[in-house]
Amino acid sequence: MTLEFSPENxxxxxxxxxxxPTKQAATLPVLHVAQQQFGWISHDVMNLVAKTLDEPVxxxxxxxxxxTMFHQHEVGKYHFQVCHTLGCAIxxxxxxxxxxEKKCGVKCGEGRSADGKFSIVKVECLGSCGTAPxxxxxxxxxxxxxxxxxxxxxxxxx
Numbered sequence: 001m002t003l004e005f006s007p008e009n010x011x012x013x014x015x016x017x018x019x020x021p022t023k024q025a026a027t028l029p030v031l032h033v034a035q036q037q038f039g040w041i042s043h044d045v046m047n048l049v050a051k052t053l054d055e056p057v058x059x060x061x062x063x064x065x066x067x068t069m070f071h072q073h074e075v076g077k078y079h080f081q082v083c084h085t086l087g088c089a090i091x092x093x094x095x096x097x098x099x100x101e102k103k104c105g106v107k108c109g110e111g112r113s114a115d116g117k118f119s120i121v122k123v124e125c126l127g128s129c130g131t132a133p134x135x136x137x138x139x140x141x142x143x144x145x146x147x148x149x150x151x152x153x154x155x156x157x158x
Contacts, residue, residue, distance in 0.1 A: 002044075003038070003044050003045060003047075003048045004048070005033070005034070005037065005048070005052070006037060009033050009034075009036075009037050012033050013026075013030050013033055013052060016029045016030055016033070017030070017053070023052075023053045023054050023055070024053055024054070024055045024059070026053060027049070027053060027055070027059070027060065027063050028063065028067075030049055030052060030053060031049055031060070031063065031064065031070055034048065034049055035070060035071060039071070039074060039075070040071040040072065040073060040074050040075060041064045041070045041071060041072060043057075046060045046061055046064060068081065068121075068123040068124060073111065074111070074112060074119075075112065075119040076106070076112040076113060076116055076117050076118040076119035077116065077117050077118075077157075078117055078118050078119075078137060078138065078157040079118075079119050079120075079121075079137070079138055080100055080104070080118065080119065080120045080121070080135055080136075080137055081121055081122075081123045081126070081135060081136040081137075082096050082097050082100070082108070082120065082121070082122050082123065082133075082135045083122075083123060083124070083125060083126045083128070083132070083133070083134055083135065083136075084097070084122040084123070084124075085124055085125040085129075086129075087125075087129035087130075087132040088129070088132040088133045088134060090132070091132040091133045092132075092133045092145070093122075093132070093133045095133075096133050096135065096145050096150065097120065097122065099147055099150055100118075100120050100150065101120060103150065103151070103154050104117075104118035104120060104154065105118070106118050106119060106120060107120075108120045108121060108122060109121055109122065117157065117158075118157070123136070126141065128141060128143055131143030131144050132144075133145045137153060137157075
């Protein structure tokens with residue numbers, strides 16, 4: 001299957017490339033555009049980005065697999081990324097994951113809920129250790145989590 005950027009995104013990618021000294025230097029922002037268009041970074045999307053930037057697909061895959069912000073599988077409309085490094089782990093990250101699994105109807109790291117709305121993954125440090133436990137819901141941070149705060153987040157998603 002051959003994918004292409006939409007005409008609007010193709011212009012965005014060309015503009016991004018023009019702002020960097022080499023095409024390859026635009027890998028991160030081009031991957032963001034690709035993920036926004038396709039929802040996740042499949043191997044076909046990696047091939048498109050590699051072709052666009054004249055770089056080996058292995059380099060694009062290295063970037064995608066290094067950063068947790070790039071989804072390697074389809075995610076729900078509401079994607080919970082729960083920090084599980086030391087500060088959050090000590091302050092209840094496991095309980096946050098357990099509670100989210102129960103409320104959202106999907107296991108952490110196992111795809112999307114039956115209705116496609118929710119997905120949950122554990123991620124490395126999100127840089128908010130002083131407000132643990134915390135998570136990122138799509139693009140927004142939510143800190144000092146309690147069951148009540150999680151319930152409010154889920155209600156807002158529905």
